[in-house]
Amino acid sequence: MLRPKKNILFQLTGSIACYKACGVISRLVQEGYDVKTAVTENALKFIGKSTLEGLTHHAVYVDTFEDRSALEHIELTKWMDLAIVCPATANVMNKLAAGVADDFVTTLFLAWDQKKPYLIAPAMNRNMWAHPATRRGVKTLEDWGVKVLGTGKGYQACGDAGEGRLLEPEAIYKEIIKNL
């Protein structure tokens, strides 16, 4: 039996782990999910629009004021069955927790229909993960009903080792399916 098609809004931010998120997006598309992507400007320093468009067959949302994007942040919140920020930088997590809406990704969050699952997969250096601002941000987001996924422990791109690594793509994929 064909799986009913679900819509996933996949958002990427400026982390070295963007390349890992592509594995999750590819898997979702291959399994029949409709995936649209939104990115921060800084995410595009780590991953090209062409990769995301090629994987999802949809244009990428970056700029709230782009012609095509006008009021799209509202339409997308209606379209989606689940949203995920993956990888989520310390910056974006803390902006979301502060209610800041100064780009496409953060504006979408304030327009989020809170009956729908919203997941965050953090990826950052261990000191950023341990910082009091991030600790408080995680708690605030969880209090608001956001599901903040755990992080892996181990080697980090900066050469440190510790908490804050993005979970492996298979674990993220399973969390998405579980929460749909």
Ligand SMILES: Cc1cc2nc3c(=O)[nH]c(=O)nc-3n(C[C@H](O)[C@H](O)[C@H](O)COP(=O)(O)O)c2cc1C
């Ligand atoms: C090579 C490199 C890797 C980075 N990786 C991360 C990361 O994994 N997590 C993070 O929180 N910030 C990381 N940063 C810092 C963010 O890119 C920076 O805070 C940026 O302002 C985030 O923008 P955004 O949150 O709007 O995407 C990295 C920066 C560089 C230069």
